[in-house]
Amino acid sequence: MKYVTTKAELEAERLNWEKDGKTVGFVPTMGALHEGHLSLIRKARTENDMVIVSIFVNPLQFGPDEDYDAYPRTIDMDKALAEKEGTDVLFVPPVAEMYPQPPYNKVSVIKGTDVLCGKSRPGHFDGVATVVLKLFLLTRPNRAYFGQKDAQQVAVVKNMVNDFHLPVEVIASPTIREKDGLAMSSRNKNLTSEEREDATTLFSHLKIAEDRLRSGETNITELEAEMKRSLHNATSGTVDYLEILSFPSLTKELKDKQVIIAAALQFSKARLIDNIIIDI
Amino acid sequence: MKYVTTKAELEAERLNWEKDGKTVGFVPTMGALHEGHLSLIRKARTENDMVIVSIFVNPLQFGPDEDYDAYPRTIDMDKALAEKEGTDVLFVPPVAEMYPQPPYNKVSVIKGTDVLCGKSRPGHFDGVATVVLKLFLLTRPNRAYFGQKDAQQVAVVKNMVNDFHLPVEVIASPTIREKDGLAMSSRNKNLTSEEREDATTLFSHLKIAEDRLRSGETNITELEAEMKRSLHNATSGTVDYLEILSFPSLTKELKDKQVIIAAALQFSKARLIDNIIIDI
Structure with a gap:
């Protein structure tokens, strides 16, 4: 595995592979790799000639009061894990490499951010779309892999790929969970034991919401409100949202063939999100 | 010359050239080609193996009260001119080919639009940057050619290329003028004879402003005001702006090695812009 920190080193690798007609799978991460990331790397490994993993905690996607500084950083462990899974290039740029100058441009996500995380994290998805565009242009992957836990992120990236005609297939993989059901997330490290x-x-x-929907519940507004109340009573965290939306369009009107039940909980030092997507 | 209207046809050509390692020059235009455009095509012709010219009147860069509908369209003439200059592919997508769905994303230009055309045409450069990004991703040029008449556009595109790590060299060519000095522009067609x-x-x-600066005038604010008054008195058009700025940074503070003197005049059905860039 090559460990590279500059755009120039990455480009040198990339050009070699291009000459040889190699296909490239790309797994963009913010590090603190867990089994969820590793499942993406393994999938990329089986579907492409070469695999690039990036680790970049992108300041642009954190709000001023969010956990940029507290976001877990475990680079030595990450290196070992990425190498073990057969990563060819691990790209770990410093902030100044990705943003060498105060940017003149960003990607603005102008639709679909009035729900879920978009609603409570203004500017977050602009930061996500901007850095993913930059990373896609630097890595030029055939396929890019994201976790379905970040469902709205997947939607944002897929829409951007369509809008800007990027030649990348965006693949979303199922959420990997701890034995007790908790979705794996780098932010779980920042939970107290309670x-x-x-x-x-x-x-x-x-x-529970899934069961209710499968049993034929049709009053979505009431189900949302009830689940939100119940979740509020069951945890010391603050319920940021619990929403049931059409998927992938993320609209209140259930016009797609799938529905997403998604929620976010804010704990003292970690904001957790999770979702279930079901056919209707 | 191949005349193509779909992304798929363009991509087929592009992939062939890629296989053969051909370099590509790209001249994006809104059509109504004049000698200014032709000078860009000729430059692209000498510097690259293959030349793509696009004609697309991009609705996204026109404000609601601007001249989208009235913008000159002369496609038969354009075809003949592009072919004569040795264009390999003329890409003329309909609006629905470039924007098949209401977009979820745009490029936002977040710096440098508080002066010149950016000030009086809010959203204009977002539209420019967005469509240029899309066209760059579709045509994947080694070099792209723009007229220096649209100086702020050149700055916006160069900044975007830097911000997003696009592998394109942006080349600005001198403004081509009529014998009496008027900068060539497709919009000149929409002027009355008066x-x-x-x-x-x-x-x-x-x-005049250039002469004054070369003669050592240092009171920029006074020179701007005087020139603006004089221009106002000399024309039936409305002076939108006359500004003297540092170039290429487009700031009031003269920190670069060049200065741009730029102005915009609004006539009944045409808004004209022009500029001179001088070393200081």
């Missing part, structure tokens, strides 16, 4: 116990209630409530 | 006579005063005033 909060860690509490946190399982996030997924349980999504499951 | 306005056409009047319009020469735009460049004359830039020249």
Whole structure:
């Protein structure tokens, strides 16, 4: 595995592969790799000739009061894990390499951010779309892999790829969970042990909502409100949202063939999100 | 010359060239080609193996009260001219090919639009940057050619290329002028004959300001105001702006090695812009 920190080193690798007609799978991450990331790397490994993993905690996607500084950073462990899974290039640019000058441009996400995380994290998805565009242009992958846990992020990236005609296939992989159901997330490291116990209630409530929908519940507004109340009572965290939306369009009107039940819980030092997507 | 209207046809050509390692020059235009455009095509022709010219009147860069509908469209003439200059592919997508769905994303230009055209045309450069990004991703040129008449556009595109790590060299070519000094522009077609006579005063005033600067004038604010008054008195058009700025940074503070003197005149059905860039 090559460990590269500059655009120039990455480009040198990339040009070699291009000459040889190699296909490239790309797994963009913010590091603190867990089994969820590793499942993406493994998938990329089986579907492409070469695999690039990036680790970049992107300041642009953190709000001023968010956890940029506290976001877990475990680079030595990450290196070992990425190498073990057969990564060819691990790209770990410093901030000044990705943003060498105060930017003149950003990607603005102008639709679909009035729900879920978009609503409570203004500017977050502009930061995500901007850095993903930059990373796609630097890595030029055939396929890029994202976790379905970040469902709105997947939607944002897929829409951007369509809008800007990027030649990348965006692949979303199922959420990987701890034995007790908690979705794996780098931010789980920032839970206190009490909060860690509490946190399982996030997924349980999504499951209850899922059961209710599968049993034919049609009053979505009431179900949302009831689940939100119940989740509020079950945890020391603050319920940021619990929403049931059409998927992938993320609209209130259930016009697609799937529905997403998604929720976010804010704990003392970690904001957790999770979702379940079901056919209707 | 191949005349193509779909992304798929363009991509087929592009992939062939890629296989053969051909370099590509790209001249994006809104059509109504004149000698200014042709000079860009000729430059692209000498510097690259293959030349793509696009004609697309991009609705996104026109404000609601601007001249989208009235913008000159002369496609048969354009085809003949592009072919004569040795264009390999003329890409003329319909609006629905470039914007098949209401977009979820745009490029936002977040710096440098508080001066010149950016000030009076809010959203204009977002539209420019967005469509240029899309066209760059579709045509994947080694070099792209723009007229220096649209100086702020050149700055916006160069900044975007830097910000997003696009592998394109952006080349700005000198403004081509009519014998009486009027900068060539597709919009000149929309001048009445009286306005056409009047319009020469735009460049004359830039020249006067240039002479004054070369003669050592240092009171920029006073020179701007004086030139603006004089231009106002000399034309039936409305002076949108006359500004003297550092170039290429487009700041009031003269920190670069060049200065741009730029002005815009609004006539009944045409808004004309022009500029002179000088070393200081």
